[in-house]
Amino acid sequence: MKRTLIITIGVIVVGGLALVGAYSLFRGPTLGVLVNVLRFLGTPIAQEDTGATVEGPSFTEDRDSDGLSDAKEEIYGTNSDLPDTDGDNFTDGAEVRKGFDPKVAGQGKIADNPELMRNLTIAYFEWARETSNIEDPQLAEQGIQTFLISRKQDRLILPTVEDNEIVRTDASGPDAVKAYLDAFAQVTLPPVTASYLDLAEGSLQEETQTIIDTVVLGIDATYEQIRRIPTPQEAIEVQRGQLATMKALKELFLDLKSVRRDPVKLIRDISWGNELVLKSADIEKKRQELGLITNPAFQNSNQGTGDSNQ
Numbered sequence: 001m002k003r004t005l006i007i008t009i010g011v012i013v014v015g016g017l018a019l020v021g022a023y024s025l026f027r028g029p030t031l032g033v034l035v036n037v038l039r040f041l042g043t044p045i046a047q048e049d050t051g052a053t054v055e056g057p058s059f060t061e062d063r064d065s066d067g068l069s070d071a072k073e074e075i076y077g078t079n080s081d082l083p084d085t086d087g088d089n090f091t092d093g094a095e096v097r098k099g100f101d102p103k104v105a106g107q108g109k110i111a112d113n114p115e116l117m118r119n120l121t122i123a124y125f126e127w128a129r130e131t132s133n134i135e136d137p138q139l140a141e142q143g144i145q146t147f148l149i150s151r152k153q154d155r156l157i158l159p160t161v162e163d164n165e166i167v168r169t170d171a172s173g174p175d176a177v178k179a180y181l182d183a184f185a186q187v188t189l190p191p192v193t194a195s196y197l198d199l200a201e202g203s204l205q206e207e208t209q210t211i212i213d214t215v216v217l218g219i220d221a222t223y224e225q226i227r228r229i230p231t232p233q234e235a236i237e238v239q240r241g242q243l244a245t246m247k248a249l250k251e252l253f254l255d256l257k258s259v260r261r262d263p264v265k266l267i268r269d270i271s272w273g274n275e276l277v278l279k280s281a282d283i284e285k286k287r288q289e290l291g292l293i294t295n296p297a298f299q300n301s302n303q304g305t306g307d308s309n310q
């Protein structure tokens with residue numbers, strides 16, 4: 001059974017690899033991160049690929065015997081060496097199983113604590129508890145997918161780009177479009193020292209926080225370079241798309257900082273990352289089509305479509 005799981009995941013990675021080529025930041029994924037996610041899913045894994053042992057909090061071990069596994073203690077932010085974190089005489093495990101906040105003494109509900117509920121994994125556990133009546137829900141691929149669909153989080157929605165984020169130029173026509181495309185060709189992508197999935201794997205092991213900060217700064221700088229390009233009417237859609245994908249990319253990398261405490265978010269984001277690659281390829285295609293406007297042959301067959309021809 002283990003073997004089947006690994007092969008299934010392998011196919012997903014290979015499928016992803018073909019797509020990631022379109023977007024350099026996602027280049028070079030390894031199996032490691034998905035193996036790690038599987039570990040979070042509670043599947044014991046013999047790592048045939050690297051031979052390495054994956055370190056991470058366990059969903060089966062419970063160091064302080066309070067009924068809440070070490071992994072869940074990390075997710076809920078409770079003390080894995082203290083059975084009753086908030087000292088209200090109810091153990092962390094007993095509280096979580098009944099939907100009570102293990103970090104605040106008293107009768108407060110997890111569902112009423114916005115900070116806890118912002119954690120997608122906790123929200124998933126609460127959802128599983130409520131909908132399936134399971135006291136101690138575990139991470140399971142099928143359940144997570146159903147949960148994400150119920151939250152309308154199964155598909156990536158690109159962030160909004162406001163009108164005032166686009167620097168418009170009144171110029172239009174082939175020359176203006178060419179100037180836009182030339183300026184865009186000068187944009188440098190963020191220097192990347194590791195792929196998203198490598199960073200994700202490192203994040204699960206708390207090793208890559210500073211690299212993520214560097215990547216995010218690089219994405220910000222790239223976003224700003226793109227944003228400042230004077231954009232003619234013809235290029236607005238492309239410009240909006242470029243900015244939106246940079247914003248989405250930044251969010252995905254920022255999310256990596258908290259995935260150790262929120263594995264469901266990582267599972268969602270890996271899927272969103274693949275969608276982002278597709279959306280980026282789509283925008284890239286539109287940008288290339290825009291280049292056709294500046295092609296003399298195209299201009300000759302479309303006389304009179306622009307009024308700024310010289």
Ligand SMILES: [Ca+2]
Binds near residue numbers: 063067
């Ligand atoms: Ca415990």
Ligand SMILES: [Ca+2]
Binds near residue numbers: 084085092
């Ligand atoms: Ca307690």
